[in-house]
Amino acid sequence: MPEGDTVFRTAAKLRAALAGEELARSDFRVPRYATVDLRGQQVTEVGSYGKHLFVRTPTVSVHTHLKMEGEWRVFRCGQRWTKPRVSARIVLGTEDVEAVGFSLGTVEVLRAEDEHTVTDHLGPDLLGPNWDPEEAVRRLRRYTDQPIGLALLDQRNLAGIGNIYRSEVCYLRRVHPATPVGAVGDLTALVHEAHRVLTKAAHEPPWRPLAYGKTRRPCQRCATPLVVALLGESVPDRDRTARRERGIYFCPRCQPAPGTSE
Known part of the structure; x- marks a missing residue:
């Protein structure tokens, strides 16, 4: 998309x-x-x-x-x-x-x-003239238990990030995409990273992915092969609840999973 x-x-x-x-x-x-x-x-x-x-x-x-x-x-x-x-x-x-x-x-x-x-229902526009990082952080903090990789996709928190850039931002900040929002060490820095990445991609295309789509390629920091996993959420689908999942790309060493250490 x-x-x-x-x-x-x-x-x-x-x-x-x-x-x-x-x-x-x-x-x-x-x-x-x-x-x-x-x-x-x-x-x-x-x-x-x-x-x-x-x-x-x-x-x-x-x-x-x-x-x-x-x-x-x-x-x-x-x-x-x-x-x-x-x-x-x-x-x-x-x-x-x-x-x-x-x-x-x-x-x-x-x-x-x-x-x-x-x-009206959307969060601050990452590429808009009135970009407001403090409001983006405030909105993200409403969902402390939600994985940051899902919270970044929710346009009600901040507008403009999709599946590619959530992996890129998390990779650059060394945060596993499944990490709960409340456990992200520096959420403000992550939001600023999202703004920097989207701005660079918009004004200096093309953005060359560092993690997204790089399964089994060596991490540019530590040379560990990058991996892909599914991260999803339950969403209403008429008379049942469906599971929507998409791939997250990360370095298992630089971005240890929640509950583990590097």
């Missing part, structure tokens, strides 16, 4: 193509918004918050979320699209360019004044 750095760069790409321009075409290929027509409206801004992206006009905010496979691409008018047309869920065009959202997980057209309803 694309993480905060990808969404941040996507917003910058769309901003360069659309901001300040009048829309000559809008095509929403989702039933609920099929009749929405934004032609003649000016794109005032394109922004992101965590993993959420917003294309704004004076009256509406077009909210999209990439989820697992979504992507925005920009083409010159008349240029052949480089992804299947059937996967396009939204097209916003000016006289010169077309911005096409392919395989988007979420497409919403909100009144401009209602955009906040998407982000």
